[in-house]
Amino acid sequence: MAGLLAERAGSLPARSGLAGAEAVYRDLVLSPGDGPDRSTATAELAVRIAGYDEYPVVYPRRIELVRAAGRWRVEREEAAGGPPAPWDLGEVRTAPGERCLVLGLAGGPDPTGLVAVADRAVPAVSAVWGSAWPGRLLLELPAEEAQFARLLGGDPADWAGMAAVTVAAPGAPRHTPADRVVVNPEAFGRLSAFGRQVVVTHEATHVATRADTRAWTPLWLSEGVADWTAYRDSGRSPRQIAPELARDVAAGKPPTALPADRDFTAGAAGIAQAYEQAWLACELIARRWxxxxxxxxxxxxxxxxxxxxDREQRIDRLLRAGLGVGSAGFTALWLAEVAALKG
Structure with missing residues (x-):
């Protein structure tokens, strides 16, 4: 029976659209089925897309097997925990670019529309962050927002309005990229061409900086550098880039501190302002230092x-070492930038 899965591996379902992907089942565990001619197996399906994954993505699978004419065959296979594989949700269409590969689900937007955007994002990110990262993007474009949420393993209500999210693919070590940029077709489709470029360049920055990002990296810094990279050289003014924050300032409701990690939670009230505040903090650093x-x-x-x-002590120490000003002094400078948005 293990030989059956070994034979099946290496050739993903035709609906996956990934003819060149390497796939292998591992950690096979068999369970009794209903009768001598049925059995159930759990396994990990490790998939590596050549040229994009340095380490395979791991999908837990549940496989139903049936014996007929003396041979076992796979009757059904499905996800067994965690986010599903894209092809679990429908037929996948691939669209390759010079620096990217887009996996689009049938019934959704044409995946070729993302290719030019992603191909422009990669050199824009490399111009800031160098060439140590792979310099390529793998994007998943589901057909609808509900599929977007399923690929992220979350409640659709939590992800409504989010245009794209970068995820570390299951099974990939922190220093061995197997990242995916998952695009919300509905929110992304409502953006202008400029907005779409900003979103994809932002996500590409997360891919490029993954090896330098830790659990203790404050989100105002990680989200701020991603937005700063995306808006760099755009010619847009601070009030154009941070309109929600500018409106709060004009209404007499400015922030009093840099945004906390919880402010970036999907669905959080004021999440737009949190991103704008983070961008302004990183814009201040880049412009002044x-x-x-x-x-x-x-x-x-x-x-x-x-x-x-302590994280806060660490940030204070590194701000002093790198910029010559501690957390309190930097926050004061940032608050002055915030106040200037009132115009």
């Missing part, structure tokens, strides 16, 4: 093992 200092600060925050030091 230079883009290289911003990049160096980000990498310094992610360096080391993070043990034995």
């Amino acid at each position: 230079g883009p290289d200092r911003l990049v160096a600060l980000y990498r310094a925050v992610g360096a080391g093992d993070g043990q034995g030091e």
Whole structure:
């Protein structure tokens, strides 16, 4: 029976659209079925897309087997925990670019529409973050918002309005990229061409900075550098880039501190302002101290093992070392930038 799965591996379902992908089942566990001619197996399906995954993506699977004419065959296979594989949701259409591969689900937007956007995002990110990252993007484009939520393993209500999310594919070590940019076809489709470019460049920055991002990296910094990279050289003014924040300031409701991690939670009230506040903080660093200092600060925050030091103390120390100003002083400078949005 294990030989059957070994034979099945290496050739994903035709609906996957991934003819060149490497696939293998591992950690097979058999369970009794209903009678001698039926059995159930659980296994991990490890899939690696050549040129994009340095490490395979792991999908837990439940496989129903039936014996007929002396041979076992797979009758049904489905996800057994965690987000599903794209082909579990429908037929996949692939659209390759020079620096990207888009996996689109049938019935949704044409995946070729994302290719040019992603191909422009990669060099824009490399211009800031260098060439140490793979310099390519793998994007998944579901047919509808409900599929977008399923690919993220969450409640659709939590992800409504989010245009795209970068996820570390299951089974991939932190330093071995197997990232996916999952695009919400409904929210993304409502954006202008400029907005779409900003979103994909933002997500590409997360892919490029993954090796320098840790659990203790504050989200105002990780989301801020992603937005700063995406808006860099756009020619847009701060009030154009941060309209919700500017409206709050004009209404006499400015923030009093840098946004907390919880402010970036999908569906959180004021999430748009949190992103704008984060962008403004990183824009301040890049403009006052230079883009290289911003990049160096980000990498310094992610360096080391993070043990034995409170996060806030660590940020304060690194701000002083890199910018010559501690957390309190930096926050004061940032609040002055916020106030200036009142115009």
